[in-house]
Amino acid sequence: MNLFSLLFCCYFVSVYATTVSGLNSDGLALLSLLSRWNSVPTSMTSSWNSSDSTPCSWLGIKCDYRSHSVVSLNLSGYGISGPLGPEIWRLKQLKTIDLNTNEFSGEIPSQLGNCSLLEYLDLSTNSFTGGIPDSFKYLQNLQTLSLFSNSLSGEIPESLFQNWGLQVLYLDTNxxxxxxxxxxxxxxxxxxxxxxxxxLSGPIPESIGNCRKLQSLTLSYNKLIGSLPESLTNLESLVDLSVGQNNLEGRIPLGFCKCKNLEKLDLSFNSFSGGLPPDLGNCSSLATFAIVHSNLTGTIPSSFGQLKKLSHLDLSENRLSGRIPPELGNCKSLTVLNLYTNKLEGKIPSELGG
Incomplete structure (x- = not known):
């Protein structure tokens, strides 16, 4: 290398170092993450400029206006691929991370547990593997955790349920x-x-009844066993209860009449014993009610005629007997009624168009 080339290289390195050193620590952490990603959109690479003093004007970044610390990282739907990277822990003021609908892969870095101010974390619809880091128990400000539609495996750690303030937890489709x-x-x-x-296997724990504010509980397509816990009837705020496609058995508990907000109840494809509790007719908000292929016996309660908002009733593929109650004709919103493959007798009531 001649003297001119050597001087030029030294000048370039000096200018580059000066430029990068002007960027605050959060910006440097973001550039370190960027260096790990295999594919990013050009709109992002042109925005994340190392010559800036802060990353606050960068695409997908929001900062605290006083400290210029990054408080939000939102790169949802940008088609980014590659690992997330452990450098994420250096963004210690983060309150929001939204990376859903990308192509992130590899394990979720345990260092995320150091982002103790996080309130919202969405890594859904990616290709993350491995388990949920035990370090998530340190995210005591977390309100929303969304990890659905990945390839996560292993057991759901009990430590995750030490995050007392969690309001939304989506772990489905893993x-x-x-x-x-x-x-x-x-x-x-x-x-x-x-x-x-x-x-998931084993029973639905009785402690679910302590979640008194729960509005939506969807457990379908697992391998759950045992009876529906009686404590489910304590969930008076419940709007959606879906436990279809499991191996549940036993009787359907009494007491759902207390769930006045319940709009959807799907217990299909299980192996219950006994019949339909008449007090289900007091679930005044119920619109969708499905218990398909679930070994039900007994008659259809006439109290179901009280379900004024009922639009979809599917009791097909059971062992129900007796007559179809004419009171179902009182359900003026009813547009779907499936009762096939049962042991019902008599004519279709004229109130249902028979």
Missing amino acids: RFNGSFPRSVGNLTELLELSLYSNQ
């Missing part, structure tokens, strides 16, 4: 196995819990 965590009852602020399309 490969989680093991038991339904018994400590779920710790989450007394929980509004929505979605665990469907996994490989």
